Amino acid sequence: MKLTLHVWRQKNTDDKGGFSTYELDDVSTHMSFLEMLDVLNQDLIEKNEDPIAFEHDCREGICGACGFVVNGVAHGHQKGSTVCQLHMRHFNDGDEITIEPWRAKAFPILRDLMVDRSAFERIQQAGGFITVRAGSAPDANAIPIPTETLEHSMDFAECIGCGACVASCPNGAAMLFVGAKISHLGLLPQGQPERAERARQMVEAMEREAFGACTNFRSCEAVCPKEISISGIARMNKDYRQAMFAGAAAPDGKKR
Amino acid sequence: MKLDARIPSGPLAEKWQRLRDELKLVSPANKRKHTVIVVGTGLAGGAAAASLGELGYKVKAFCYQDSARRAHSIAAQGGINAAKNYQNDGDTVYRLFYDTIKGGDYRGREANTYRLAEVSNNIIDQCVAQGIPFAREYGGYLANRSFGGAQVSRTFYARGQTGQQLLLGAYASLNAQVAAGTVELFTRTEMLDLVVIDGRARGIVTRNMVSGEVECHVADAVLLCTGGYSNVYFLSTNAKGCNVTAAWRAHKRGAGFANPCFTQIHPTCIPQAGEYQSKLTLMSESLRNDGRVWVPKAVGDERAPGDIPEDERDYYLERIYPAFGNLVPRDVASRNAKNVCDEGRGIGPGKRGVYLDFAEAIERLGEDVIRARYGNLFDMYEMITGENPYEVPMRIYPAPHYTMGGLWVDYYLQSTIPGLFVLGEANFSDHGANRLGASALMQGLADGYFVIPYTLGEYLASVKLDGVSADQKECSEVINEVSDRSEKLLSINGSRSVDSLHRELGMLMLDECGMARNEKGLKEAIEKIRALKAEFWSDVRVTGEGSELNQELEKAGRVADFFELAELMCRDALERNESCGGHFRAESQTEEGEALRDDENFTNVTVWEYKGEDSEPVAHTEDLVFETVTPTQRSYK
Numbered sequence: 001m002k003l004t005l006h007v008w009r010q011k012n013t014d015d016k017g018g019f020s021t022y023e024l025d026d027v028s029t030h031m032s033f034l035e036m037l038d039v040l041n042q043d044l045i046e047k048n049e050d051p052i053a054f055e056h057d058c059r060e061g062i063c064g065a066c067g068f069v070v071n072g073v074a075h076g077h078q079k080g081s082t083v084c085q086l087h088m089r090h091f092n093d094g095d096e097i098t099i100e101p102w103r104a105k106a107f108p109i110l111r112d113l114m115v116d117r118s119a120f121e122r123i124q125q126a127g128g129f130i131t132v133r134a135g136s137a138p139d140a141n142a143i144p145i146p147t148e149t150l151e152h153s154m155d156f157a158e159c160i161g162c163g164a165c166v167a168s169c170p171n172g173a174a175m176l177f178v179g180a181k182i183s184h185l186g187l188l189p190q191g192q193p194e195r196a197e198r199a200r201q202m203v204e205a206m207e208r209e210a211f212g213a214c215t216n217f218r219s220c221e222a223v224c225p226k227e228i229s230i231s232g233i234a235r236m237n238k239d240y241r242q243a244m245f246a247g248a249a250a251p252d253g254k255k256r
Numbered sequence: 257m258k259l260d261a262r263i264p265s266g267p268l269a270e271k272w273q274r275l276r277d278e279l280k281l282v283s284p285a286n287k288r289k290h291t292v293i294v295v296g297t298g299l300a301g302g303a304a305a306a307s308l309g310e311l312g313y314k315v316k317a318f319c320y321q322d323s324a325r326r327a328h329s330i331a332a333q334g335g336i337n338a339a340k341n342y343q344n345d346g347d348t349v350y351r352l353f354y355d356t357i358k359g360g361d362y363r364g365r366e367a368n369t370y371r372l373a374e375v376s377n378n379i380i381d382q383c384v385a386q387g388i389p390f391a392r393e394y395g396g397y398l399a400n401r402s403f404g405g406a407q408v409s410r411t412f413y414a415r416g417q418t419g420q421q422l423l424l425g426a427y428a429s430l431n432a433q434v435a436a437g438t439v440e441l442f443t444r445t446e447m448l449d450l451v452v453i454d455g456r457a458r459g460i461v462t463r464n465m466v467s468g469e470v471e472c473h474v475a476d477a478v479l480l481c482t483g484g485y486s487n488v489y490f491l492s493t494n495a496k497g498c499n500v501t502a503a504w505r506a507h508k509r510g511a512g513f514a515n516p517c518f519t520q521i522h523p524t525c526i527p528q529a530g531e532y533q534s535k536l537t538l539m540s541e542s543l544r545n546d547g548r549v550w551v552p553k554a555v556g557d558e559r560a561p562g563d564i565p566e567d568e569r570d571y572y573l574e575r576i577y578p579a580f581g582n583l584v585p586r587d588v589a590s591r592n593a594k595n596v597c598d599e600g601r602g603i604g605p606g607k608r609g610v611y612l613d614f615a616e617a618i619e620r621l622g623e624d625v626i627r628a629r630y631g632n633l634f635d636m637y638e639m640i641t642g643e644n645p646y647e648v649p650m651r652i653y654p655a656p657h658y659t660m661g662g663l664w665v666d667y668y669l670q671s672t673i674p675g676l677f678v679l680g681e682a683n684f685s686d687h688g689a690n691r692l693g694a695s696a697l698m699q700g701l702a703d704g705y706f707v708i709p710y711t712l713g714e715y716l717a718s719v720k721l722d723g724v725s726a727d728q729k730e731c732s733e734v735i736n737e738v739s740d741r742s743e744k745l746l747s748i749n750g751s752r753s754v755d756s757l758h759r760e761l762g763m764l765m766l767d768e769c770g771m772a773r774n775e776k777g778l779k780e781a782i783e784k785i786r787a788l789k790a791e792f793w794s795d796v797r798v799t800g801e802g803s804e805l806n807q808e809l810e811k812a813g814r815v816a817d818f819f820e821l822a823e824l825m826c827r828d829a830l831e832r833n834e835s836c837g838g839h840f841r842a843e844s845q846t847e848e849g850e851a852l853r854d855d856e857n858f859t860n861v862t863v864w865e866y867k868g869e870d871s872e873p874v875a876h877t878e879d880l881v882f883e884t885v886t887p888t889q890r891s892y893k
Contacts, residue, residue: 028530028532031529042753042755045799048797050800056496057321057495057497059534060538060636062330062331062417064323065322085636085639085640087639089642110466111805116322118443121323125434125435128431129428129432130387134303134306135378135382137381138385141342141398150389153387153389154414157424158415184389188389190386190387
């Protein structure tokens with residue numbers, strides 16, 4: 001099939017950037033969206049032009065590297081999928097497709113469709129863990145965990161950290177991402193000792209970045225490739241509130 | 257090149273304990289004076305960096321991705337083995353060891369493999385404590401499944417995303433150490449060379465993938481946790497960025513490369529759909545627990561699968577291997593799929609595919625049970641192929657997946673360069689000539705959490721290291737070499753893209769150094785690789801500049817190294833004139849067409865020494881001594 005692509009091109013963070021238009025003549029319906037861009041890039045290289053930079057790695061929907069906005073929707077219109085899993089059979093001959101990077105103040109554009117998501121890293125480093133030294137763990141079966149609790153936790157653990165939630169949010173909020181980690185660990189018995197402190201640290205780290213606040217648009221949930229529920233945001237707020245009321249104990253043992 | 261495996265004395269089951277009893281320790285006050293570089297943040301690297309940080313070392317961790325959480329370990333679906341025997345079905349540490357060494361066709365090192373089985377249980381404990389949501393039974397205790405040919409249920413799993421969950425656990429521990437200030441993390445930073453000073457690994461040269469800046473980092477030891485080299489085949493199940501550059505550069509600086517021809521072609525992947533294909537997607541082999549593999553009995557049968565009656569189907573694995581059926585090890589399953597396709601009985605586009613059929617299991621267990629077990633895999637299959645596997649059989653075909661070969665290491669995981677340690681898939685040591693399912697995650701975490709924290713300490717406590725600075729001449733020389741190479745790649749300005757040359761190399765490797773190899777094909781392949789490599793260096797086109805984010809330049813550097821590795825792989829396959837595990841030499845097979853080992857001549861590891869651009873590499877051997885097990889011919893009939 002034939003396609004017309006409008007792709008955001010931007011040389012670096014300081015460049016102003018703009019859309020360029022490309023025509024593709026022979027797109028197979030079995031191609032993935034990224035393979036379609038590969039083919040376009042080969043054409044560009046042949047013409048001695050810079051290929052389109054886009055982030056990708058595993059190309060099977062799990063590493064979370066890929067992601068850009070296709071026709072206004074983060075990862076494209078296929079529900080519950082990353083853009084690498086989107087295939088061209090979902091498009092029609094003659095379609096015009098607009099492709100642009102995640103747009104969020106907290107994610108500066110590095111080049112073309114690539115953005116800097118290091119704000120996510122700083123939030124995880126602030127508290128997205130259970131502190132357990134290698135070698136100090138008890139037997140894995142020491143604490144039974146009801147299947148329901150476990151599965152609920154796993155629903156949140158599936159987050160791949162792609163950033164689609166932030167890109168789709170009119171406020172550029174990161175709360176689905178942060179809520180997912182807080183819920184994953186906070187639902188498990190192993191996560192209880194640090195639960196309040198974790199919420200406090202992660203929420204405060206989030207607020208130090210350029211993310212907005214949640215105003216319940218729920219667009220994050222709609223585009224999340226792992227279909228993570230916004231109930232995670234409620235859990236985050238609850239844990240954070242409890243930490244505030246209780247005056248969570250800091251790692252140094254002092255109350256705040 | 258001196259190869260001393262430094263295997264501790266004593267009975268197999270006591271070696272690791274004895275070593276730990278006697279290892280030198282670094283005092284707590286001295287640990288923070290040692291800088292350790294960890295390259296790669298997958299299961300091996302993430303776990304190592306976190307554990308060493310916990311101990312108090314000053315760690316610098318590097319990854320090419322934008323986050324340590326994205327390393328390719330994340331894509332492992334099926335599970336992780338451990339000898340917990342929670343199922344009461346007869347599993348023991350010895351049995352896990354035995355299955356692993358046998359599955360590797362007796363080409364692994366006994367002592368390393370035993371240690372792997374021994375620490376497997378600690379890994380599960382550690383992971384659960386980190387909050388990894390492994391599947392559980394209704395009583396709340398951990399669930400297990402049988403996996404990839406094992407006769408006990410010892411595999412722990414988290415939906416179809418075990419690798420992701422384990423990596424997020426290691427990543428979380430790594431983050432805790434970043435927060436504690438022991439680990440400094442360098443993302444989007446690719447190692448392009450190793451710095452060796454006075455015969456010891458003392459640093460690495462990296463390129464910042466955003467700014468293009470090339471710089472040197474120095475340390476007292478360097479750990480390579482950089483994964484495998486399946487992307488030499490272009491099409492593989494590996495992530496697109498996976499590459500051999502770190503390991504290959506270390507090889508060129510003096511690290512022996514062991515058994516490069518030992519590659520694993522995974523039997524259950526989605527077949528190639530077209531010329532534009534960029535990678536192959538693996539479907540967890542847990543699917544073989546309930547799926548039945550078949551092709552039509554007749555050559556050229558073009559009917560839809562549903563129109564082919566039972567008695568005209570060949571369930572070839574069940575027919576040839578009645579004892580193990582669809583659960584034969586990966587190499588056996590892959591080779592048989594190739595054989596039936598070579599006979600002209602393959603199915604789907606290009607006739608390179610076989611059916612994996614769930615109809616019988618759905619009838620027996622109901623669609624809900626199958627959905628609960630494999631739902632996300634079925635969804636993924638449908639997303640990629642547009643076909644519903646609940647209704648029509650899946651189509652599968654083998655794809656390069658894992659490389660058992662890698663940099664040679666001794667029992668301490670140290671390479672032939674003192675101070676250079678190699679962990680996880682990047683080393684060669686634990687899986688012999690074939691890796692069993694659910695063992696890669698086990699090895700990565702074993703090396704990172706429970707082996708290197710001990711053996712690295714022994715090294716640092718035993719040697720007296722001079723101070724080193726990134727400004728000294730040895731470092732700037734390597735920086736210059738790396739920069740020159742980038743400049744050269746950018747200046748060729750030929751007519752062929754990096755991908756087109758890589759694709760051609762990959763097809764050649766899959767044909768001649770893939771599931772079956774022979775002398776004539778390998779010799780021809782070496783000539784063709786050299787010609788293609790010459791074409792690469794005279795006609796490649798790398799767009800853009802070095803001082804910017806440049807994905808073509810990144811790829812070009814990696815592919816240049818793949819050319820050199822490819823030649824060594826063929827050379828190694830030629831040298832090893834026997835069949836073992838994933839290495840099948842057509843000249844060495846039983847009357848029934850099974851792999852035939854030559855224990856008299858090849859109970860050893862081939863370790864290649866680099867001798868310079870214009871010289872032939874030299875093969876050394878480490879003899880494998882089996883003190884405990886007796887190598888037998890594998891039989892899954």
